[in-house]
Amino acid sequence: MQQATRKGDTGGNAYGREPLTYDADITEVGPGTPCGEFMRRYWHPVAVSAKVTSRPQNVRILGEDLILFRDGKNRVGLLYPRCAHRGTTLYYGKVDENGIRCCYHGWQFDVEGHCIDQPCEPGGGEHKSRVRQPWYPVQELYGLVWAYMGPPDKQPVLPRWDVFEALQPGEKILATGSSFGAGGDDTVEIVPCNWLQDWENIMDPFHIPILHTTFSGVQFVPEMGIMPEVVWDPVDLGMRYSAYRKLDDGREMDRVTLALFPHVRIVPDIRLSGGPAKGIGWVVPVDDTHFRLFHTTRVPADFKGRVSTRRPWSDMTEEEHQNEPGDWEAQVGQGPVSFHSEENLATSDRGVVMLRRALRRQIEIVKQGGDPAGVVFDPAKAVFKVEAGNFYREASVTT
Ligand code: FES
Numbered sequence: 001m002q003q004a005t006r007k008g009d010t011g012g013n014a015y016g017r018e019p020l021t022y023d024a025d026i027t028e029v030g031p032g033t034p035c036g037e038f039m040r041r042y043w044h045p046v047a048v049s050a051k052v053t054s055r056p057q058n059v060r061i062l063g064e065d066l067i068l069f070r071d072g073k074n075r076v077g078l079l080y081p082r083c084a085h086r087g088t089t090l091y092y093g094k095v096d097e098n099g100i101r102c103c104y105h106g107w108q109f110d111v112e113g114h115c116i117d118q119p120c121e122p123g124g125g126e127h128k129s130r131v132r133q134p135w136y137p138v139q140e141l142y143g144l145v146w147a148y149m150g151p152p153d154k155q156p157v158l159p160r161w162d163v164f165e166a167l168q169p170g171e172k173i174l175a176t177g178s179s180f181g182a183g184g185d186d187t188v189e190i191v192p193c194n195w196l197q198d199w200e201n202i203m204d205p206f207h208i209p210i211l212h213t214t215f216s217g218v219q220f221v222p223e224m225g226i227m228p229e230v231v232w233d234p235v236d237l238g239m240r241y242s243a244y245r246k247l248d249d250g251r252e253m254d255r256v257t258l259a260l261f262p263h264v265r266i267v268p269d270i271r272l273s274g275g276p277a278k279g280i281g282w283v284v285p286v287d288d289t290h291f292r293l294f295h296t297t298r299v300p301a302d303f304k305g306r307v308s309t310r311r312p313w314s315d316m317t318e319e320e321h322q323n324e325p326g327d328w329e330a331q332v333g334q335g336p337v338s339f340h341s342e343e344n345l346a347t348s349d350r351g352v353v354m355l356r357r358a359l360r361r362q363i364e365i366v367k368q369g370g371d372p373a374g375v376v377f378d379p380a381k382a383v384f385k386v387e388a389g390n391f392y393r394e395a396s397v398t399t
């Protein structure tokens, strides 16, 4: 393979390396950035519904700081934090039936930012209707609070997913918002690296036999150590891979995983139980150098909690993190935003390359004024299929 060219031939010596860069167009998510504007065309989970109460909380999404609360009429509000009066934060506000009241001079705003009271002004504020606290639309579905932070005239329908639309008796949806699925644990919410490092990891089946099965011992099941034969394909809403394995007992299986726009990850059971995937994850960018995961999963109604083969991530010592690194160590270890300029992408990275290319294409569509894949305005078309799972080939199971 050709060596990276550097000034003078240094024989690979680390001295005098070129300055490092990353591809800002597919990683940065702030307002006005290409990827940020692409992201803002979709609904994003911003909180687990059960954790949204009358106590205001700070949330940071797509590089924007916001205040989240639930009013006494069970409506959820997501407002810009600086009070429209003189700018103190609504984090110290109090919530009642009608909305949130600023601590400083008591101006009150409803969940759509209308100013509904100005107690220091004559008549409770004769001109209060001229004031509007910036707000974003929210909805609740599958145990999560979803926000739309894009142009109002482009607001799509909140997608639904077939796997959660036909619950069987004795089943429920478990909604979570922790770093568990990114190699962390249930006590940690935010992962300190760029969202793309996690999302593109979904199209990287080759780290499973190494990182998760041999390097760090068996983190899922021993069968994951079999090097798979992989085919990657574009699909309407993103990308899929199918990983074929012949197990030691003779059974053959295809493990199908999806990465859908803008940051959906659908990973079948990591213990290889057969059938369609029962859960969906969303890799929500907090800002350019942090993300958080939300998951919804179909579970038995009496489900008591997840079983991890690992010690909780936050209980591990530095030595244990070194001895048994997982997704957290590998992805955060790539740095706050991984430097694409010094990568040496190889055959096994085909899925990562294809996913980045597909992402660039969607970002370009938004730049040109179009609607990206998966943005739907017709409620009749807003139920998406989860076409992922561990599929055992029938002949191999019966023989
Ligand atoms: S700063 Fe909020 S009411 Fe005055």
Ligand SMILES: [Fe+2]
Pocket: 201, 207, 208, 212, 327
């Ligand atoms: Fe992984």
